[in-house]
Amino acid sequence: MEENRQTPLIGKATRRKQHYVPCFFLEEFADDGGRFAALRDGRVHGNVRPQTVGFQKNLYETPVAPDARDGMMLDPNAIEKALGEVENQLAHEYRNILEKIVTMRPSDGNGERIGRICDISSLLVAFLIARSPEYFNKTVPEQRRSILEHMRQHGLGTPEELTRLLSETTGEDTDDRPLLPEQIADHLAKLFTVVPFAAGAVDSSAMMEMAQTLRNKCSFLFLTTCENHPFIGLSAPYITADGTDPTLVFPLSSRVCMICTADGQHTFRKQSINNRELRMMNRLLLNTDINGYKFCEREDYLRQIP
Secondary structure, three states: OOOOOOOOOEEEOOOOEEEOOOHHHHHHHOOOOOOEEEEEOOEEEEEEOHHHOOEEEOOOOOEOOOOOOOOEEEOOOHHHHHHHHHHHHHHHHHHHHHHHHHHOOOOOOOHHHHHHHHHHHHHHHHHHHHHOHHHHHHHHHHHHHHHHHHHHHOOOOOHHHHHHHHHHHHOOOOOOOOOOHHHHHHHHHHHHHHOHHHHOOOOOOHHHHHHHHHHHHOEEEEEEOOOOOOOOEEOOOEEEOOOOOOEEEEEOOOOEEEEEEOOOOOOEEEEEOOHHHHHHHHHHHHHOOOOOOEEEOOHHHHHOOO
């Protein structure tokens, strides 16, 4: 719990639409007007702004009590704010590597540049997986139980003990609302799942372990295409293991598609593809079975891949 807080510990969230797919990522698939087409539940929607998809209301919020119906949350918008700070840094690095991938020669052997591309792309994939509702909803309950047990072992297992700690460390009170250990643990579990950096838990976080697994066990292939002939984007990575080494396929932008294969070979390749190969790749992307949606700056690509 921070000192010198600028927002109350208990209050209403001012930003209720909370993205699990960051806008800076989606914007790389938009046309010059900042729009794209989106395919969801079998329907194609045209002229979509990236800001209007990939969110759930109050996804990262925790009600002050399980049955609270007045909209009062614990540390409202704190996770949104922390995610925004991470996104600002990651977006800058992400755009840099996209430019490097598009402009580099297939034979470019600059080790430092290649290492940076693999580091940032691995982190971006892990960041998106950890924020997906499916992963989030599966992971948070287990984290919550672990945090709650840790709190109890350290004398923070009752509302009275938590209220006393808050008063001693910040001088705040809760306006006669009890701080429930279960709700505090839930809020912290959500924070640690999607923003491990905020808790100083980078090395031990599941997100960073995912990124390190990709980085250390996979070979990387980056496919690039020309302008006006874009890749179809996915809201979540597609992972296949059909009797071969597990492979992750994930477009990073309209012009760059990342393919990671867990073969232990640690190779790096960049390959420019022609229109026929792009149609084959987009057909694969269009037919992937993912929990989420697909998007592309060209609506006709979502409607029919010849």
